[in-house]
Amino acid sequence: MFKKKPNFKPLSPLRSSDRRKLAEQIISDFRLKISNETEPQTELAALRNSLLPDSSLTARFTTTAGPDLKIVSGTIYVGAHPGDEQRILWVRMEERMFPTVYTLWHNPGLVPLLHTPEPVLQKLRNGADLMTPGLARGPPFPTAAIRGSVVAIASLETPSVPMVVGVCEINVSELKAVAGEKGRAVRGMHWEGDELWAWSSGGKGGGVRPTALEGWDTKNGVWMRDLETEIKQLGVDDADIEETEDDGGVPLGEVKGNKPGYNEFSEGEDVPPSKDSQVENKELSTKEVDEAFKRAFLFGLHQHLTVNGADPGNGLDFPLTSSFVIASLVLPFLPTFTPAQTSSLQLKKTSWKNAKKFLKALDKEGLIKTKDRSGGEIVVLDIDWNESAIADFVPYQLPTKDRGNSGGRAGTERISALGSAGQELRRIGLFKPKEKLAPLFKAAEADPKSLYLASEIRPIITAYIESESLVSTTNKRLVAVNPVLANTVFSSDSSTDREVIAKGTVPRDRVIDRVLENCSPFWALLRSNETKDDVKPKAGRAPNIQILLETRSGNKTVTKVSGVETYLVNPSSLAAELQKTCASSTSVGQLVGSSPKNPVMEVMVQGPQTQAVIKALEKNGVNRQWIDVVDKTKGKKR
Template sequence: MFKKKPKFKPLSPLRSSDRRKLADQIISDFQFKTGNGAEPQNELAAVRNSLLPESPLVAKFTTTAGPNLKAVSGTVYVGTHPGEEQRILWTGSLMRVVLTVYTLWHNPGLVPLLHTPEFVLQKLRNGADLMTPGLALGPPFPTAATKGSIVAVASLSTPSVPMVVGVCEIDVGELKAVAGEKGKAVRGVHWEGDELWAWSSGGKGGGAKPTALEGWEPNNEAGVQDLAAEIDQLQLQMEDADIETEDGGGVPLGDVEGSNRGHDTLDEGEDLPSSKDKQVEGKELSTKVLPFLPIFTPAQSSSLQLKKTSWKNAKKFLKSLDKEGLIKTKDRSGGETIVLDVDWDNSAIADFVPYQLPTKDQSSSEGRAGPVSRLGHAGQELRRIGLFKPKEKLSPLFEAAEANPKSFYLASEIRPIVTAYVESESLVSTENRRLVAINPFLANAVFDSDSRADREVIANGAVMRDRIIDRVLENCSPYWALLRGNETKDDIKSKAGRAPNIQIVLETRSGNKTVTKVSGMETYYVNPSTLADELQKSCASSTSLGQLVGSSPKNPVMEVMVQGPQTQAVVKALEKNGVHRQWIDVVDKTKGKKKR
């Protein structure tokens, strides 16, 4: 919940009047009702005890929040439910009162309940926000889940046990569909496993979650049952696909009856089947993979769901290869399977030709008219050059040297132009060839500043030739260009100013978690989406792609974020794409300021 672990001050008893006021405020804000049929006064007391048990304690805390780690303070309210330890039940921070999971577990229906798969909930426990596609069991969703409202999130595996408390970023209750949607749905503010959950007066850590709770009925009970049935059916299918079955729990590497052959087994004169001859976009392919390969479109590639087959289990995959005679395996205690030998002479390995799957670059350009995208590829050769365009006052110098004053020049090309000018004007000293006399033009156009050095040059009447070259470069407008392959500076349009570098920024998020952000790679023809995929594999970590904050919506700059301190991995990935190390700036915001 916090960027930094909070510091709690000593607990003190909460006065009865303050307890009643706080409980009544919570009842009003959350519109809590028990409906137990008791007398109104007794019912109100029961509600207060349920939300904030008697003899509560209160304490102040301090921590930091926001990207700038601004110091904030708040209040925690500690109470004890019957038969349990003291826990933080409520916290007042960020201008509102927020409940914890311990309060949710004792007050069914207090806030709208949303659901998400267990693997998504694991991300939420690490401080991630719940994205719209991660919502489950809907639509419809609870109508009370409106933008700005507090909601609870539970896993599909335990749909009646809230595990996360968050704030809706959108009107979730009005969603008509979640497939294909983008953006945040719920911003997490507290979850099982954070500092509030783990606090204990005895230092024993957080309390165990219940296995099921009455009163927290899912919004779509039929959906939960259908989902459970699908999971059971999938498990049965995986059990049926045992290693002793015909296909060994997967797809054999040999020929499959009725399947299309790979491009390495075509008959002489036979053409590859076109994408029109094999339409598989209309369904999700998950049972077998090889019969549908090779594939020819990104849509066909995305339809193959290997993770939904029994081959997602590495043990069954290895056993299927053992049955084919490609490898020899042995089972060890603890469920491990080790590979003892590989038959490298087997034709299935020796003659294997990888399938050519469509890449994301192909997907982005498929069906697009016009020129090919400027985005490059791994292994591209890049050269960044600095150019100089003479200002108008330097035109006589370039014209005297028979050079175009409106062209762009490299720094190395300026020297012969200056040499040609001083020789044409007979300004070279006969005693020292490196010494050049100052004529009125050089005094007015080159050494025209009011600096002490320029005044001394004019007073002396002579200056070294290298000094003239430096001053001419200073009086030119800077430009730059990025060349690929055999391109020259005349092949592309130069850009004004200094060349921007790629930015790598290390930041701390969710307390002590470090992330690495990369932006500006498009300038160097690096595809942000492809870079994100490369970093996901090389860093073995999750990555995300989004628009850089502050960039123009018309010309957005994309930012790749990878979990962990991955500076070296990012630099290596950029170098593989032709980016030189000196074109990269690294900013580490995780290091604290030094104390004076």
């Protein structure tokens, strides 16, 4: 359903009375039961708040759906679970409520849970529908999975974590077998990775999925089959996902994985890894530096030819400036394994000394075609892609760089030399317990010096509470405040905390909130399938990209963009893209005030080009909410 970005209207508060009515409607529609007969009203209030938290917001939206791109509209409901950022929790369409994955992650058993192999689930997360042969862990299937019912879908690898929300097209519960069956079983409505999942009030992008959840995966009888046997018996093929324009399905095809012995962290190359320690740490001769620069240039062209072969220019917009060639096609492909190599592999240490002579030499060899412009500038007009030195180039291993997220060199080392168009980025917030929380984490057998996601801290605190038997016997949502909690989480300096300590009990969610408040914030940027363990988190809050509009020369407006390196966007590539998109002149220079040792580059575009810049950044994986716009031209005549 949500394959294209919806147009959200401004959010407005949801009245308390409307929130209660809506939550009770959800409880009725999804046939949720109150198990606590002694305190039904207390549990009902807690259930309402779990489904639709206090201070929830609402907004209308429009989008397109179906093969004919029919315009549809609906309502979103936004709220924040304890310790989490505000997310879209529910969607109303055609007078029917659909939960998002965030709601499912906090409300186990809300809807029937179906399973499918991970390769099939990946296709579902791209908008495909689940075909009947793709169903796993059954029959029997959940009895509530009947035609028209809302269901969740999880993979066999993480069977307790719902990743897709859909509607049954058939009576799945009545299936006696799935092998040999045809047709669509579940129509996908929402999935982890779509626009609803990606929306956030704080601009942090989509939330990180849990690794496991209690209450979702049934532990009795046939539901706990051996997963390896299940996958082998299933025999997933293209019939699991139907490829039709009407159904929106796509074929499974070949599932590609990392080749044995290959370095999954190197960008762009598909070659066996080499040990950095085996590279001799010595200064290179001029001849060796020349050869390294030429091979790096061929490597860069070969990568463009391989990755963007379907594009007429193989991913390049001609003419190419000399600075772009060096920054994007040469430097990222230099084999700088050791400090001595890094020191040697500089353009000024080649026999050419500068970019112009380097490009002239390549022109003389017939690899490229160059032209001198007025002012002494040289540009590349064309490349001979049929040259065997490019087409038959054998890639070599590149060093694994420091995978930092800063705006300077550490950040640019993760920038793909091929540009960042189409990359998928996720920005996550991490929490490091402060020293005073160490006793609490140690008691829960967790490392107090590690970095945690908010979703990872909750089970740690829950484990501590349960190990200390602090759960109230009359209300399971209340926790007794023992001396450890009083000393580490609640401060006597606050009147609210003093009241909590005096009362002796506090809601469990409040404990988790206070633990998060007493942690130091960190952040990390994840690309594609990276996890938080693959990158080096940075302290503090994540910086946003800055777009600045200002007036120059009296009445000329320029648009300046800085901080794009933080989000793995090459400033030179962005400038080239904006030059073409905006039909305006662009330039790249060092941001005034940035450190020469760790420079931040600034892209300048002629004219008021805010929307064009934002769209270009979105194409490069940047969430719109990670961008700050400052307009200094307001009040001035343009």
